[in-house]
Structure formats: C-alpha cells, structure tokens
Amino acid sequence: MVVKERIRIGGRSARIQEAVHRAVRQLSAETDRDQLTVPQIAAEAGVTPSTIYRRWGDLASLLADVAVERLRPIADPEDTGATASDVRTFIEQYVEEMTSPIGRALMRDVVSPLEQSYSGKCDVFTRQHLSTIAERAEARGETPFDIDEVIDHVMAPIVYHLLFGNRELTLAYCHSLLGRVQSLSRPD
Amino acid sequence: MVVKERIRIGGRSARIQEAVHRAVRQLSAETDRDQLTVPQIAAEAGVTPSTIYRRWGDLASLLADVAVERLRPIADPEDTGATASDVRTFIEQYVEEMTSPIGRALMRDVVSPLEQSYSGKCDVFTRQHLSTIAERAEARGETPFDIDEVIDHVMAPIVYHLLFGNRELTLAYCHSLLGRVQSLSRPD
DNA sequence: GCTATTAACGCAAAGTATTTGCTTTAAGGG
DNA sequence: CCCTTAAAGCAAATACTTTGCGTTAATAGC
Incomplete structure (x- = not known):
C-alpha cells in the first residue's frame, strides 16, 4: 500500500507522522526488527494503532517510509x-x-x-x-x-x-x- | 526465520511441502499477493495453519522459499x-x-x-x-x-x-x- | 520385518494483530 | 470566525499467530 499523498500536511498530521517515525527509529534500535509490531510502535508514539493502519497500510510500508527518510x-x-x-x-x-x-x-x-x-x-x-x-x-x-x-x-x-x-x-x-x-x- | 534443514525428508513431510508450495503458486496466480494469507494457503493445501507457521516461521519466508524453487x-x-x-x-x-x-x-x-x-x-x-x-x-x-x-x-x-x-x-x-x-x- | 523413538502434523484454546463503523478533533478555506 | 471535511480516536468484530498436548508416521536399531 502506498502512503497517501496527504492533503493536510501541517499541525496534528505532521506531529503524528514525526512521532510515529521517531517511535520506529527508537524501537528498531532497541529490539530485533522481526519482533517490531504496529501496536508496539503505536504505544511508543502515543497514537492508536488504527491511525497507523489507516495512514500507512501495513508495517512493511511504514518501515519503508521511515527507511527512505533515514536515507x-x-x-x-x-x-x-x-x-x-x-x-x-x-x-x-x-x-x-x-x-x-x-x-x-x-x-x-x-x-x-x-x-x-x-x-x-x-x-x-x-x-x-x-x-x-x-x-x-x-x-x-x-x-x-x-x-x-x-x-x-x-x-x-x-x-x-x-x-x-x-x-x-x-x-x-x-x-x-x-x-x-x-x-x-x-x-x- | 530460516526454513529448517529437516531431518526427515521423505513421505508425509515431502508431500506437505509440495502441497503447500503448490497452494502458494495456485493462489498467487489467482489473487493479489498482498492479500495472500497463511490460513488461506493452509486451507488450499489441506493442512493446518500451525504446520506452516512451525515449518516456515512466517509468510515472507514461505514466499521466499517458493520463489527460490520457481527460480x-x-x-x-x-x-x-x-x-x-x-x-x-x-x-x-x-x-x-x-x-x-x-x-x-x-x-x-x-x-x-x-x-x-x-x-x-x-x-x-x-x-x-x-x-x-x-x-x-x-x-x-x-x-x-x-x-x-x-x-x-x-x-x-x-x-x-x-x-x-x-x-x-x-x-x-x-x-x-x-x-x-x-x-x-x-x-x- | 518388527518395535522403539521421536520429528512433524493436527487440533483447539489462548494471545495478538488488523479491520471497520462511528464519533470526535482540528486543518484549511471562505 | 464559522464551515467543511480530512484525519485521529475509540471500541467491537474479525482475522491471524502462537502454543500445549495428543496423534501419526518416518527412521534407526535390532
């Protein structure tokens, strides 16, 4: 699934994207990447899992999105x-x-x-x-x-x-x- | 997860491996690969999902194993x-x-x-x-x-x-x- | 061959993850 | 400042994954 080209780019949306990206970076530094889960990332970022599923679709797309930013x-x-x-x-x-x-x-x-x-x-x-x-x-x-x-x-x-x-x-x-x-x- | 180097290679084990591989090939020809699931493959192959999880670990490893055989x-x-x-x-x-x-x-x-x-x-x-x-x-x-x-x-x-x-x-x-x-x- | 051993499977229950409908919040436009 | 609506939250329903235990059948030893 593609990360949607968002129409709304400021404020809350941006804060949540940043929080989720930070959570992925944080957790993938601490734990093995094959036991990284969406609910775990959501908890670390302080958002609800459905937000991640709706926005990124699945874990693979989220990880890819974060990886592109790091590269x-x-x-x-x-x-x-x-x-x-x-x-x-x-x-x-x-x-x-x-x-x-x-x-x-x-x-x-x-x-x-x-x-x-x-x-x-x-x-x-x-x-x-x-x-x-x-x-x-x-x-x-x-x-x-x-x-x-x-x-x-x-x-x-x-x-x-x-x-x-x-x-x-x-x-x-x-x-x-x-x-x-x-x-x-x-x-x- | 790695596909285990099995100690038992004949008979039932081999039949199940073949049935599961066949099911993956069959289903990935019919349906989009991002809506391919382990339970679905298990049903098509006539095995129980836990057999697939125990033997291949997860969907990604199973798909990789099948892909290597096809290549x-x-x-x-x-x-x-x-x-x-x-x-x-x-x-x-x-x-x-x-x-x-x-x-x-x-x-x-x-x-x-x-x-x-x-x-x-x-x-x-x-x-x-x-x-x-x-x-x-x-x-x-x-x-x-x-x-x-x-x-x-x-x-x-x-x-x-x-x-x-x-x-x-x-x-x-x-x-x-x-x-x-x-x-x-x-x-x- | 026959039996003993044990790897691998099946089943079912428990534990997680994912999807979905509805409500609430807050961006961005008028 | 208000209206519209995209995006988030929440919670229930669904689906997937893991696990313990009993059963089947592949192999080794006799």
Whole structure:
C-alpha cells in the first residue's frame, strides 16, 4: 500500500507522522526488527494503532517510509577538490553506511514493499548526489562523468552484493569498480 | 526465520511441502499477493495453519522459499554454438522472465526476508548457469569469460533497475551492458 | 520385518494483530 | 470566525499467530 499523498500536511498530521517515525527509529534500535509490531510502535508514539493502519497500510510500508527518510541525504556530498575523489568518497561512505546491520536492514525495508516508489526515491537520492558532484566537476572545468554509468557499474554491483550476499564489499573491490568507469578514469 | 534443514525428508513431510508450495503458486496466480494469507494457503493445501507457521516461521519466508524453487533452473542454458550468444540468450531470457509482474514479485519475495540465504541461492543459480556456459566455451577452445564480471556489470544493473525502477530494461540496454564485458566482447 | 523413538502434523484454546463503523478533533478555506 | 471535511480516536468484530498436548508416521536399531 502506498502512503497517501496527504492533503493536510501541517499541525496534528505532521506531529503524528514525526512521532510515529521517531517511535520506529527508537524501537528498531532497541529490539530485533522481526519482533517490531504496529501496536508496539503505536504505544511508543502515543497514537492508536488504527491511525497507523489507516495512514500507512501495513508495517512493511511504514518501515519503508521511515527507511527512505533515514536515507534522504542531509547534506551535499563532500567536496574534496577533484571529481574522481568526490565520487570515490561518496561511494566509500555509502558502502560504509550500508554494510552495517542497520544499513542492510534499511535496504531491505526500502526494497520489500510491492510499491516501487520507496526504492525509486533512493535511486533519485543517489542520482541527486552524483548530479551535485557532476555540476561541481563542470564548474571546475573537468569533464563531467556519466551518472548512469556510475549507477550501473558502481552502485548496482554494490547493491547487488548487499542484497544477494556471497561477496564481501572491501574497499579494494569498490575501487576496482570505480576504475572501470570510463568517464571517470579516462577523461577524453 | 530460516526454513529448517529437516531431518526427515521423505513421505508425509515431502508431500506437505509440495502441497503447500503448490497452494502458494495456485493462489498467487489467482489473487493479489498482498492479500495472500497463511490460513488461506493452509486451507488450499489441506493442512493446518500451525504446520506452516512451525515449518516456515512466517509468510515472507514461505514466499521466499517458493520463489527460490520457481527460480531454480530446470535445464542448462541453451547452447547456441558460441559463447557470446550463449550469454546473450541467457540474459535476454532472464530479463524477459523477470520484467513480468510475476518475475518482479518473485524478486521481491526472495530479497525481502532478513535471511540472506534465499537471495544467496539465486546468486548461486546464476553463477551455475554462467559456469556451464563458461565450461562450454573452454571445451570449444574459446577464451572463457569472467563470471564475476558478468554478475557485476550485466546482472547487477539489471537487478538494480528491476528493484529500484526509474529505467526501462530494453533489449538494446541489455546489449549495451553485454558490450561492456571485456572478457566477452574483446577476447585476447 | 518388527518395535522403539521421536520429528512433524493436527487440533483447539489462548494471545495478538488488523479491520471497520462511528464519533470526535482540528486543518484549511471562505 | 464559522464551515467543511480530512484525519485521529475509540471500541467491537474479525482475522491471524502462537502454543500445549495428543496423534501419526518416518527412521534407526535390532
């Protein structure tokens, strides 16, 4: 189920959304995520369970909604002075964050609902970050790289191994992925 | 929860597993998957719900278990006479299968449980298929390609776009991914 | 084969979670 | 400031999940 695009965005509605999100973050830090329940979250947030069911539909959608908010970038990617190191730093931080148990759980939460809108937003976040880095590159007079190429050949393998296991995401591996991006390593 | 490695594998146990799997396939063809319930599956399979809960733990694990079985290869990849076209045909069939609503649902089912064992098995299936193709290549005297490279730079982008949306998986796009695999397109 | 052992199933009761109809509250517009 | 109505609360009804215990049948030992 989709989180409704609300017509009312202020006041009580916003307070309750914030309280519920906070409750999910709080409880998922304390307890195992597979024994997280809607009534438990409702109690922690001080709302009635039916409010959560009516607004988010089910636990999976609520968790996905919270996960998207946690993955939403709070700042622009670090400016290291050069495009290649900007991208490398961004990727290293992404891997650092997502290989943790919390990161892996967020990834699953975002990808699990039938609705693709949650995972779609995360893809947009990544593209926005890469756009920022690409704009900086252009401002510096460097050749801008191809965002789709970084998504397909750096991000995608990382996400694949996060979800499907069977390979460790070492720093060296990430660097080898970056090395294959032609528009970064071989500017022409 | 993990599906237990059962000590008893024959007779009644096997019949019930088959009946439950069949019921899931049957019902998920008829009804929307987000209104599929354990009691409903139990009724269709002619077992009691507690059998399903004790054996699979929850609906997500059962769906993942069924999805893995449906994704398990039933035959070796087609032998087209040349390595490049073997891989291309395999990828085209994979995309054909997974872009359908059923395929997308299977992908999500496999990836959703906290347990990585389900998605891990799917990665193994892919590697086995690619191994078969690589062995054939060697038998023909062709240069064998790097399986990890195909996983990372062809499969991973495809899976990424399946899960995160925002890009259509056209045939031309798949071919462009294959074109980037050095050990396939530029044998040296 | 036959029996003993015990994993796995069935049943039913107890415990939770989810849905739903109706009432109340408070945003946002006039 | 009042009206309209989206969204929340409440509580009863329904549905799902867990659990204890008796029963069935798969396997091991003889």
